Amino acid sequence: MNLLEWLNLLLTDYTLRTVALGAATLGVTSGALGTFAMLRRQSLLGDAMSHAALPGVIIAFMLTGSKSPEVLMGGAAVAGILGTLTLIVITRYSRIKEDSALGIVLSVFFGFGLMLLTFLQRNPDARQAGLSTFLFGQAATLLERDVWVMGIFGGGALLLMLIFWKEFKLLSFDRDFGASLGLPMVMLDVLLTTLLVVAIVIGLQAVGVVLMSAMVVAPAAAARQWTNRLGLMALLAAIFGAMSGVGGAMISSTGEGLSTGPVVVLVASGIVIVSLFLAPNRGLVWSAWRRQKNRRQLRVETVLYDMYRLAQQHDDWDYPHEVAVLQAMNLNQGGVRNSLRKLAERGLVTEKGNGLWSLTQSGWEQAMNLFKKGGSA
Amino acid sequence: MAKPKPIEVTDLTVAYHEKPVLWDIDLTVPESTLMAIVGPNGAGKTTLIKSILGLLKPAAGRVLIYGKPYHEQRHLVGYVPQRGSVDWDFPTSVLDVVMMGRYGQLGWFRRPGKKERELAMAALDKVGMAPFAERQISQLSGGQQQRTFLARALVQDAQIYFMDEPFQGVDATTERAIVTLLKELRAAGKTVVAVHHDLQTVMEYFDWVTLLNVRCIDSGPVGNVFTEDKLRQTYGGRIAFLKEQQTVVDGGLTAVTPEAKS
Secondary structure (H helix, E strand, C coil), rough: CCHHHHHHHHHHEEEEEEHHHHHHHHHHHHHHHHHHHHCCCHHHHHHHHHHHHHHHHHHHHHHHHHHCHHHHHHHHHHHHHHHHHHHHHHHHCCCCHHHHHHHHHHHHHHHHHHHHHHHHHHHCCHHHCCCHHHHHCCCHCCCCHHHHHHHHHHHHHHHHHHHHHHHHHHHHCCCHHHHHHCCCCHHHHHHHHHHHHHHHHCCCHHHHCCHHHHHHHHHHHHHHHHCCCHHHHHHHHHHHHHHHHHHHHHHHHHCCCCCCCHHHHHHHHHHHHHHHHCCCCCCCHHHHHHHHHHHHHHHHHHHHHHHHHHHHHHCCCCCCCCCCHHHHCCCCCCCCCHHHHHHHHHCEEEEEECEEEEECCCCCCCHHHHHHHHCCC | CCCCCEEEEEEEEEEEEEEEEEEEEEECCCCEEEEEEECCCCCCCCHHHHEEEEEEECCCCCCEEEEHHHHHHHHHHHEEECCCHCCCHHHCCCCHHHHHHHHHHHHHCCCCCCCHHHHHHHHHHHCCCCCCCCCCCCHHHHHHHHHHHHHHHHCCCCCEEECCCCCCCCCHHHHHHHHHHHHHHHHHCCEEECCCHHHHHHHHHHHHEEEEECEEEEEHHHHHCHHHHHCCCHHHHHHHHHHCCCCEEEEHHEEEHHHHHH
């Protein structure tokens, strides 16, 4: 299927359109709120929350027998918040550090959820069918009604994020200073964490509890590479989130029985890898290139400086020297001829024939300046 | 009734896990003074500032700012936290950080606008950072970071400033800029309380000093309080580093040498 056919299908096929809208909603919400989670070093908290949500989903179903999105998302949210509270209690009242506490909450809640799920599946009752899609996600199961609920909660979370934007920024950057201004930092923390729970919960059906945290971490991490402004970072993370969500949902829905979660993660990882390497300034390719440029510059300057020292010894600034001498001074590391050519282009040295090189007037002056700067070191 | 003092601390006690970090602190700071808090590591200097600011809940004691509890007088107080307490790779600009000093006055739902921008630029100009306003904060040197934090406190337009180690790891230019700023603040009738580490410069930069080591050893004008005897009490056996240098006490008359001390 080529891209055009695919787009056509997206616009005309009702099911696919629903799935894409749902995936975009969850991607935008988790991407934007993931920005704050990442900057507050809470990426792993998202992982614990999503895993902790599983028993909530199952218990909500067991209590009500309903699989409507409000009920299951409600159960997930309660369990997610309960998991977060457990985490806070463990770190505050015991000597267990946060990373271990995260591990405990994640595995205990998730394990309990899995146990309940297995228990339900042994039951011949067919109504529980489909609950296991909450593990790895199945975007194709999204109905229009689900997408409405996701949109309302996701939109609400994003709206609150915009309303309290400056307070959340201060909370993330300098909490103590915010508290000294009299802002209720604890309340803001609770609110922002709750919004993160909402962002995670609305994605669980489509992406699954196991991999949902990737939608919190990956878009934000990729966005950070491209910008130094918080607002732009959140916007980019939302776009990357939507791209991963929609891409993953489309690929998994058109493929045969593919779970959505793993595909979403693959798409998101692709975006992260590209950003990690290619982003200007922070990208690895960029910084390697910059390092290379510095090294070349240094090599050229070293040759100029060596020629200056030779000229000083001869008390004659345009005394010609053989390349071999310069190569020896450069510890035979190579690149001397190249550097000489570069210097000649800038009019700092000239070739006198027979492989003999000498400084020009301006080369002499420039080397003298370099020497003065380096001489103090 | 006499005019209330800028800062009055009575019986302040703070404990972490039942271990006292600050014990029964009484402290009064008069108006228009520059006061240094001096003491060894773990003496509770940062804790003292944070509990005056209500960032930590004391086990006991009372703090009055111009005669009233802190939460009523917040607008009179500016705060410069330790430079190392935040992530300087946060995606934001110098100007943006300085405008954060106005968030308290701005109130909910309002974004910083033209007025905040102007106030922030004026404060940046005062600390010599105006040319760096649009710079990403991860590109600042330690001294520039410190000056950014000072500018953020200046836009608070406070009467009392609490500064946690403003001289920590800054270059000579920044140090001079901060000293000038402190003197300007004092001349404008403001009170500054700063955690300070360099005993060499206490006499030169400050006019009051509090010697702290869990308890308040002494507090008052530098001339009376910053003496070798009291420093020894504050630092206990750890005063050895003083022997290497000359410590000036009593208004610069006595030079302490290793011989004189032993």
